[in-house]
Amino acid sequence: MSFINYLSREINCKIVYYGPGLCGKTTNLQYIYNKTNPEAKGKMISLATETERTLFFDFLPLALGEIRGFKTRFHLYTVPGQVFYDASRKLILKGVDGVVFVADSQIARMEANLESMENLRTNLAEQGYSLDKLPYVVQYNKRDMPSVAPVEELRALLNPTSVPDYEAIATSGEGVFETLKAIAKLVLTELKRGGAGAGPGPGGR
Amino acid sequence: MSNPQMVMYEEEFNQIQVIVDRLVREANAQVVFIIDKNGQLIAAAGDTEQIDTTSLASLTAGNIAATGGIAKLLRENEFSTQFHEGERANIHIQLVGNRVILVVIFDNKTSLGLVRLRVKKASEELNHIFEALLRKVSDPNREAPFAEITDDDIDNLFND
Ligand SMILES: Nc1nc2c(ncn2[C@@H]2O[C@H](COP(=O)(O)OP(=O)(O)OP(=O)(O)O)[C@@H](O)[C@H]2O)c(=O)[nH]1
Ligand SMILES: [Mg+2]
Numbered sequence: 001m002s003f004i005n006y007l008s009r010e011i012n013c014k015i016v017y018y019g020p021g022l023c024g025k026t027t028n029l030q031y032i033y034n035k036t037n038p039e040a041k042g043k044m045i046s047l048a049t050e051t052e053r054t055l056f057f058d059f060l061p062l063a064l065g066e067i068r069g070f071k072t073r074f075h076l077y078t079v080p081g082q083v084f085y086d087a088s089r090k091l092i093l094k095g096v097d098g099v100v101f102v103a104d105s106q107i108a109r110m111e112a113n114l115e116s117m118e119n120l121r122t123n124l125a126e127q128g129y130s131l132d133k134l135p136y137v138v139q140y141n142k143r144d145m146p147s148v149a150p151v152e153e154l155r156a157l158l159n160p161t162s163v164p165d166y167e168a169i170a171t172s173g174e175g176v177f178e179t180l181k182a183i184a185k186l187v188l189t190e191l192k193r194g195g196a197g198a199g200p201g202p203g204g205r
Numbered sequence: 206m207s208n209p210q211m212v213m214y215e216e217e218f219n220q221i222q223v224i225v226d227r228l229v230r231e232a233n234a235q236v237v238f239i240i241d242k243n244g245q246l247i248a249a250a251g252d253t254e255q256i257d258t259t260s261l262a263s264l265t266a267g268n269i270a271a272t273g274g275i276a277k278l279l280r281e282n283e284f285s286t287q288f289h290e291g292e293r294a295n296i297h298i299q300l301v302g303n304r305v306i307l308v309v310i311f312d313n314k315t316s317l318g319l320v321r322l323r324v325k326k327a328s329e330e331l332n333h334i335f336e337a338l339l340r341k342v343s344d345p346n347r348e349a350p351f352a353e354i355t356d357d358d359i360d361n362l363f364n365d
Contacts (some may be wrong), residue, residue, distance in 0.1 A: 003245040004351075006219045014246050042259045047267070053322040056271070057265045059244075065362045067354055072362065075244065075263065091270040095243035097343075181363050188359045192351045 001095040004201035010071045013187050018120050020112035021081035024141040027170035029060045054080040057092050090123050098135035098187040105140045105148035135186035136163040139179045217338045224327050225250040232313035238308040255360040299324050302332040
């Protein structure tokens with residue numbers, strides 16, 4: 001649910017990075033944080049376990065510039081990917097304006113990718129959202145790992161609706177900003193259409 | 206989607222600001238914040254300079270979401286009030302109309318009793334304002350707020 005403040009002339013949107021455990025969601029945000037000018041970002045908050053697994057969420061507030069005098073601000077969140085943190089994932093999805101699904105390209109993680117995607121659909125549906133109506137992109141991460149599935153295969157499996165998708169190596173930053181720009185663009189386009197939760201009528205998502 | 210989009214206009218913002226300014230004074234608090242349940246800061250008053258307000262807003266919303274989740278497990282209505290006592294700072298968190306969160310940070314210059322009393326009054330007033338705001342936003346005749354922006358505008362944002 002975006003927040004438009006006519007007074008401070010700001011648009012605030014919420015983007016959630018979703019995906020299986022260890023796929024690289026937190027690494028995406030860390031890279032964005034490290035490469036963004038200090039004036040365009042706030043503090044990054046990570047609620048993590050002692051072994052650096054996300055426990056509740058990571059949060060990074062980001063300013064992307066102005067549109068017609070409105071400052072665009074994006075709040076980036078990651079969910080905890082580990083299966084047993086499902087209750088937390090549901091909470092983070094509340095009020096989401098756009099989703100990035102980060103897949104782990106390693107062949108051994110295909111099952112986990114599919115399970116996480118199914119879980120994303122279920123959790124969205126529980127809140128009356130549909131993944132097919134939401135601004136949504138897919139990232140195939142860890143392309144540098146030795147035994148990765150070919151992109152065509154990943155695409156067939158994880159992106160049947162052909163939303164924008166990107167190959168990435170989050171640790172070196174490859175594909176990270178392409179993914180972010182793509183989702184930010186989709187979210188703003190949806191906002192322009194008056195969608196993204198703006199439609200409170202029964203036809204809303 | 207059950208929540209219509211949050212929009213803030215000057216008129217309502219001014220009404221809200223009057224209430225939070227007064228709450229800081231009357232409760233003798235350090236800072237007062239209003240945050241929406243998704244973690245967006247709506248208004249603030251008092252000594253906000255020392256505080257990273259964006260982080261505070263997101264963490265408070267996360268906190269409320271987590272306790273709300275616990276309440277649901279216990280088949281309890283949402284816990285609408287939380288209080289955390291520290292050595293120097295205390296924090297009182299109040300859910301208003303299940304929509305926004307009213308946060309009061311205070312020290313030993315005041316008392317929990319006084320804070321509670323003032324929060325109660327402010328909550329009722331805030332609830333009315335947010336109800337009116339929601340009615341306004343839900344008006345089907347209201348035009349899409351960004352209908353006038355073009356695809357080029359959006360593209361330009363990313364051409365750097
Ligand atoms: N080789 C390689 N390693 C990566 C890549 N992206 C992330 N990693 C590593 O994978 C591990 C897990 O990354 P995280 O970003 O913490 O994963 P996560 O998705 O946030 O995991 P959870 O918080 O448990 O959901 C870390 O050691 C990262 O350095 C990548 O593209 N290539
Ligand atoms: Mg993580």
